[in-house]
Amino acid sequence: MKGAVTPQGAADKAVQRGAGMAFGAGVAWALAAGLLWGLVFVAPLMLPEYPAALQSFGRYLAFGLLCLPLAWWDRAELRQLRPADWWHALKLALVGNLLYYLLLASSIQRTGGPLSTVIIGTLPVVIAVVANRRDAARDGRLPWRRLWPALALIALGIALVNHTELQAVLADPARDVAGYALGALLAVGAVACWTWYPLHNADWLRAHPQRSPRAWSTAQGLATLPLAALGFAAFWGWSAAHGSAFPLPFGPRPAVFVGLMVAIGLLASWLGTLCWNAASQRLPTALAGQLIVFETLAALLYAYLWRGQWPAWPSLAGIVALVAGVWWGVRVRPQPVVAQAHPD
Template identity: 75%
Template structure:
């Protein structure tokens, strides 16, 4: 439990970096950032795949198809939604909408995986979920207050950013549940190998998407300087850093956590990503979080600590299986 929690913490700290990219590259299309990030991830995975080629050969065709599904939804589509949301609504609002993931995933996992993992009793889970929801509500309240105080705020743009962030939540609710299914069904397979396999599967999808976006922008006469935009060195360097850290290392840490923790509990630990992303956003703003935001962060941490004390209870079906 402790080692799995530490792996989840590391994944959250690393994944928080993905919220920084769209803020540092506001003039770059979100689709280009999504394809660029995962093209870098795929290229980084190639030498890792060579080192791990023996284990990768043991994966069957069905495993590779599963990896393709996971990267299409949990990587490319998720980051396309997220980058668009951040560019339209700023960092904190999409971050806190994504912050509902611990609640959404825990509820979904507790409904669908009780027989496999044991059920986290709803009455004991409720205080944890309530604290997490309270924390998210506090931070959202603080952001809405700042938004109302800005006379130049574009409410429609912020609303669209919020809707896009909801789409990202849907993608990343599906991804960890489906990914955990594969990992728990294959306890003999290395999480490192599975992370590398997803990187390899990402490469052709990202390459095709990048090429298609380039052709589409050229066909419509877009003045954007393809293939790497107006700041090529910064763009390539940032995509490579996010591709290595947030995609491969983060996925590896999360896979390690998923093999050690019940899915419902692991889902709640995604709150670490929210806390890290909020911290990075306020560092970029060069502002200290307001008191209401700090209260929200404290509630999120309290909810996670509470959740770690809950032990799954075997269901009747699992006990008699």
């Protein structure tokens, strides 16, 4: 009968609907992660007198301690992790947590926020390009002819915001141009760390689709705890040995410092990682990499709110270009890679 739907056709449509729902859920999880991660760009501005190392170790010490009671929820899942899994979590914690935030906080304190934010904002471009070559066999390849317009819009948006910030620094004789340049270089180091992290985190999650993203987030927090505790103790000892006047362990505003570390440890580190893990299980890595731009947009919003000023027109145009690039990018779907037959 003309127009009749075969059982196979109905099954194919059901699979397509399921894939579409998973895709939409993945984008929503990535958006939630970006909104939460954007908070970490404001903390260094709120604590300008605190060394970046203390902020990094403090944040992840709070994250690790918070994960101790949270681990009780996922104790059955965590018991199933092998030593190789814990070793992988430890590497992710070192590079994607401690080292990344140490570089980022140091950068933000030297640049004032927006420049570091837009340099980190290159992550969607960097990760998408790397993942589109590295993970094509697993995730499919995003067609370059359709992907490049999205990447170009994101790059344009980053360039416009960066231009505005750089002009403001050059016009202000009180600003330290050398410190500003060092801050930019530190942000590039942070980009390298967080290009490595989502690729290797996605490798584990895609290889273990049956594992809970929440349990894996908690596992990374538990792996971070000893590293952060050692780092905090080492910083305290180094400061004491060099006669630092900075009051330790919690600085001149202990209530603000501890409260902020606990807040971003819970919201950005644990809940943000949980949301990102959920997105990484549902989306190709190249596409998920583009959606890190949500973090950039949230961080810019929070930074301008903290400054109490409206962004200049070039920055607004850059933000619009970033949003347009994301909108274009999420419309591009991966195509399976067909293996070439051997000529013999």
